[in-house]
Amino acid sequence: MDATAGSVVWTLVGGVVTLAIFSFLYKDNPLYKLAEHVAVGVSVGFLMVNYYYTVFMPKVWDNVVHKGQFDYLIPHILGLLLYSRFVPKWGWVSRLSLAFLLGAGSGMSIAPSLESRVLKQIEGTMASLVVWVPGDAWGTILQTLVSVFLVGGTIACLVFFLFSVEHKGKVGKLAYFGRLCIMAGFGASFGYTVMARVSLLIGRIQFLTQDWWKAIGQLFS
Amino acid sequence: MTTVDLLQRLLVLDRRIIYALLLVCAVVPFYMNWPPIKMEVSKETQDAYDAIDAIPPDGNPLVLSFDYDPASAAELTPMAEAVLRHCFAKKIRVLGISLQYSGQGAGIAAEVMPRIAREFGREQNVDWAFMGFQPNAVVAMLQMGEDFKKTFPTDYYGTAVDKIALMENIQNYDQVPAVLTLAGTAVAESWVTYPGMRYGVTILTGLTAVYVADIVPFYQSGQIKGMLGGLKGAAEYEKLVAHPGSGTAGMRSQKVVHYMIILFIILGNIAYLATRGRSR
Numbered sequence: 001m002d003a004t005a006g007s008v009v010w011t012l013v014g015g016v017v018t019l020a021i022f023s024f025l026y027k028d029n030p031l032y033k034l035a036e037h038v039a040v041g042v043s044v045g046f047l048m049v050n051y052y053y054t055v056f057m058p059k060v061w062d063n064v065v066h067k068g069q070f071d072y073l074i075p076h077i078l079g080l081l082l083y084s085r086f087v088p089k090w091g092w093v094s095r096l097s098l099a100f101l102l103g104a105g106s107g108m109s110i111a112p113s114l115e116s117r118v119l120k121q122i123e124g125t126m127a128s129l130v131v132w133v134p135g136d137a138w139g140t141i142l143q144t145l146v147s148v149f150l151v152g153g154t155i156a157c158l159v160f161f162l163f164s165v166e167h168k169g170k171v172g173k174l175a176y177f178g179r180l181c182i183m184a185g186f187g188a189s190f191g192y193t194v195m196a197r198v199s200l201l202i203g204r205i206q207f208l209t210q211d212w213w214k215a216i217g218q219l220f221s
Numbered sequence: 222m223t224t225v226d227l228l229q230r231l232l233v234l235d236r237r238i239i240y241a242l243l244l245v246c247a248v249v250p251f252y253m254n255w256p257p258i259k260m261e262v263s264k265e266t267q268d269a270y271d272a273i274d275a276i277p278p279d280g281n282p283l284v285l286s287f288d289y290d291p292a293s294a295a296e297l298t299p300m301a302e303a304v305l306r307h308c309f310a311k312k313i314r315v316l317g318i319s320l321q322y323s324g325q326g327a328g329i330a331a332e333v334m335p336r337i338a339r340e341f342g343r344e345q346n347v348d349w350a351f352m353g354f355q356p357n358a359v360v361a362m363l364q365m366g367e368d369f370k371k372t373f374p375t376d377y378y379g380t381a382v383d384k385i386a387l388m389e390n391i392q393n394y395d396q397v398p399a400v401l402t403l404a405g406t407a408v409a410e411s412w413v414t415y416p417g418m419r420y421g422v423t424i425l426t427g428l429t430a431v432y433v434a435d436i437v438p439f440y441q442s443g444q445i446k447g448m449l450g451g452l453k454g455a456a457e458y459e460k461l462v463a464h465p466g467s468g469t470a471g472m473r474s475q476k477v478v479h480y481m482i483i484l485f486i487i488l489g490n491i492a493y494l495a496t497r498g499r500s501r
Contacts, residue, residue: 046324050323050324112418116418120439120442124444192433192450193431196429199429202475203294205244205251206467
């Protein structure tokens, strides 16, 4: 089988599997189940083979066996220790590896995460309440309103999560405004999610109506 | 049958009818080239375009990270194609990598990069290179900050990094004008947190629409310099490079399907409010 014939066959298989998955929209059926199981199996198989060739072979086998760099065995042994959880008596050994993972992970991420997710966000929110748009009075007013809304909304959202003060009176009103802001955020997320899911459908339709249809034509020609 | 009866029946409408309508709304625009699309380029997309456009021709490369799998390809591959067309048309070099955990992004990049490069006659390993997949995205990102060549000792095709002309002057992020990550997962945030914060790299993102709302705060705070969001972002970039592709084609269907969904949301709410009194 040459490359073109192989490509046609795999395109045809892709189309059939797509339709099999879509058949679930009508009702659950064996064809859907088959496609679902094939998808899971292929994904796991791909992952294992890929990691064997991109992690185990170059990072462990080549370094230890071919280059004699035995220090590469240390992370390998730590990784293997994680499997001790399968033997209840020796399960505690896996904590050594977990402790290393937690320590290294925390050390790597705490400082940059704090900076990017907290400090820079505060800086970005409080940068300026008045935004000048040179030569555009309406633009200045609009951008300033946006900026004020951003700061006010952020403070209101924080007040909504302030549970040590009863949400009554002015605090209650501010918390309610915060709740509205959060709901607007959820609405935006939902809108984007719909757009994403529709995009996936469009992608499959493009595949079926262009590539798959063309492959069917090539099959019969 | 009264209007309220009709609305009550609408509330128990078979979901398969909605699916069928959705399918019709998504398919018909492809064949009819309808409805017309009038697209304004958003500031986020324009910023990403400008940042890439500012990279000097035949100089240090844009790092294009294919951090997505086939499930996100419908949204992100049109972005990759549009950005590559922009770069290759302006003779901007491109260094492709893939850090998506399953490694499937590498397969997508290995198909997309040579195809677009052929359109513009750009030479592999001189004008563009694809270094392949590295597991553990954060570790790879940090290691690239020290030494690119240690992170990617060979390219995707097995060529030693020393034999790749494009990599001659690349030691670490200091020689990288910008990184564009095409991502459908939290890896985009890692690009901001690690190379962005620690090494001050210019980070640009192309995201699936689901993920846009999570990443927007990083753009607003200036940690991300430009952002393409979902299929709309891809279509906007296609407009900027004057090469309408699958992103633009998909926006017609997006428009019709969104109208349909909005209509059903309104009808559903009217039916609910109209029949609520009756059930009481």
